[in-house]
Amino acid sequence: MTVSQTQSIPTQDELEKVLGDDRVSDKKYDRYYKPYFEYLYSLPAGEVATDIELFDHAAGNYSRRTYREYLKHTIEYDPALELKVAGYVYHVDSFIEQNAVKNNITDIGKHINVVQQTCLNTYRESKTRYSERLIHYLRKETETEYSGFLNGMVDSDVVDRLLDTYEELLADRVPEKVTSMNQSGKNMAGSVNEELFLLALESAGLTRGSDFEQISSKGDTGDIKVYQKSGGNPFRIEAKSSKNRERGEFGVGAVDSPSGLLGFFDDAEEIVGAAGKLDNECRVVYLPPGTLADIARSDHSVYSMTSQKTGQRFLRANNEYGVDMKHYHAHGDLPDKPLGHEGKYLTATWGK
Incomplete structure (x- = not known):
């Protein structure tokens, strides 16, 4: 797996060659893959997105499990996107390799401890950024949805105070949600360690x-x-x-x-x-x-x-x-x- 050298949106045919015909139908491409690539490739360098933002950009009303499945396939096509989605690790091997690339490390086995610490630090930072990004995003969405309606009846300062209170509540509750995500920090660390031990053998030529x-x-x-x-x-x-x-x-x-x-x-x-x-x-x-x-x-x-x-x-x-x-x-x-x-x-x- 390598870091993507292009930001062009892959065509349906290009996705099919990598992911297989059964994973990329017309409907799946239009509803999931294309919106995901468009949004992730539009992010400025160093910026990340949350799964909630990406799900909101997909078309259709489906379960979070379905949305996450296609997000996982999206990252499978371009592993460099692994570090663009905060809070989750979708492919442990690409997560490790992208962190190694960040440190200009080609021999994972000989630098196994540096790579492991980089992965853990990236994940911890990712969880923090997930909270901050999600709170900001939800406030923005709330403001867009209700501000116009409320401003017709309520003073704008009152609206701002209501949104501030909403944001404080989110700040209290979102971190709890983050710690209970499917890929908890402890489980993620175990998965990273296991894969690192295997990659070390591959780095040695086995x-x-x-x-x-x-x-x-x-x-x-x-x-x-x-x-x-x-x-x-x-x-x-x-x-x-x-x-x-x-x-x-x-x-x-x-x-x-x-x-x-x-x-x-x-x-x-x-x-x-x-x-x-x-x-x-x-x-x-x-x-x-x-x-x-x-x-x-x-x-x-x-x-x-x-x-x-x-x-x-x-x-x-x-x-x-x-x-x-x-x-x-x-x-x-x-x-x-x-x-x-x-x-x-x-x-x-x-x-x-």
């Missing part, structure tokens, strides 16, 4: 579906499997967000297959306290280089420990996860890492 896969079967263990070219045991990764204790006990350590733990762990003390147990269960733990540096300062014995299963570096920067898995895919083992390998990711160029 192919989704053949070289590795996301585990979806309840009968299987772990979150990601990386296969060996030779057909040997896959490497199983259990992926978590910021806390090791999420979802209970570490699961892949119970299977007869090489395994590791991967995440954006931000609590050095938690990792130090669990290091012995984790070493019994898996071969490697990948964590942000900033957290690894915190461990180096607080407990050098844990920081420098080697895996009892491999004799190699146990705690590693999660920036190295993709290239390590590529090595495992080719050779059936992990490359070793020198002590302090995380240092290069702590510079101003790399970030944390």
Whole structure:
């Protein structure tokens, strides 16, 4: 997916080639796609729209679910529009890639922590902008609809005070609506993290579906499997967000297959306290280089420990996860890492 280089409204034929004939009929094009593209492409640089505004520009009286479905397809055609719609993430992969583009990052795996933080910050800002934009839009619509009628009977100052009161009520209630949106911040963060872990493997040169896969079967263990070219045991990764204790006990350590733990762990003390147990269960733990540096300062014995299963570096920067898995895919083992390998990711160029 790439950023759109043009602001021209796509024709129905152009949409059909990308989305498929079944998604783009004459009626769907006129009622949904064309109004969405027209409105989003008309926004000034840096400006965003809310879903409510876009739904109001569509033709016909349909459910919000229907409107949102076609908005999702609109963004599928032009992923650059993902960041033009505030408050929602319609395609996690394009959301990540557009945020990487904003930072001029081409290798998501090596800059995985920078991209993750950029995505979270973008989403938080988007929710705030959603509230502000929606309040402004609803006031404007109310003023347009009722001001002329009221001004014939009520003093204009009274109308302004009524609208001010209305806006205050919106300011109280809209944020509550934002926090309960379908893609809540917590769910969105989990989705972004999961996709980042997969994109890191693709950035390293592995192919989704053949070289590795996301585990979806309840009968299987772990979150990601990386296969060996030779057909040997896959490497199983259990992926978590910021806390090791999420979802209970570490699961892949119970299977007869090489395994590791991967995440954006931000609590050095938690990792130090669990290091012995984790070493019994898996071969490697990948964590942000900033957290690894915190461990180096607080407990050098844990920081420098080697895996009892491999004799190699146990705690590693999660920036190295993709290239390590590529090595495992080719050779059936992990490359070793020198002590302090995380240092290069702590510079101003790399970030944390």
